[in-house]
Amino acid sequence: MSNFPTCSLITPTYNWPEALELILLSTINQTVLPNEVIIADDGSREDTKQLIEAFQKKIPIPLIHIWHEDLKNRKPKIMNKAIAASKYDYIIEIDGDIIMNKNFIEDHLNFAKKGQYLFGSRVNIQKKLLTKLFSEKIISFNLFSKGIKKRGRTIRITFLMNFAKSVEKRSRKxxxxxxxxxxxxxxxxxxxxEDLVGWGIDDSEMIQRLHNIGVKGKRLKFAGIAYHIYHKEQSKIHIEINNEIEKQTTEKKLTFIENGINQYL
Structure with a gap:
């Protein structure tokens, strides 16, 4: 266990403390804790701040709250600020609507390898379960749990990862x-x-640049299990602009963008 890299768990959040609470409960429940947790807060209200302060008293690792003003969706910017503030070698990123299986951090660290990034899938929690999910603060699921879809993805058999191949091209998955x-x-x-605006593409465009510098990807299957809390689809009003930026990154094999993390380092 001790040869795991040090790591920072980073999650963006925006005005959804109910979901953030389940993320933090599932963090405390991990078999291997990250070295720190950073909440990249895209301008949430006071109730999110109060929730984080309450958890800072009960979580046994540093829980850091990075906030900026709410000027519509600026996720790339707040994620850059959060990662710039991180103290550790390896970054594990989840969305603000994810509940982690108890072995989630352990699995990511176990398969972390230089020159490679990891990506996993998600089990979908259905809308009909939400009231119960939040009132009972459910953070554990299995193959037979009610109210989930893609339940095959609940199965953890990490041994099978020994046969997983790394990929040189960005996966559609x-x-x-x-x-x-x-x-x-x-x-x-x-x-x-940070030239990407609104919802979508920020992760895949960044990963494309990792491929462009020769970093390979590996998909976590039967490991790194995550549960996605149902929510309404976000506005895709800027998706054309973002798709065009990603297309340029891919075609021109761009490795560096002007408007990035270096502003905060």
């Missing part, structure tokens, strides 16, 4: 809600692109 990478690689490509 990539989801930013469940991934991990080396901080030094992230800094090399200047982090998330």
């Amino acid at each position: 990539l989801r930013g809600c469940n991934m991990s990478f080396w901080k030094e690689d992230f800094i090399k490509i200047n982090g998330f692109n």
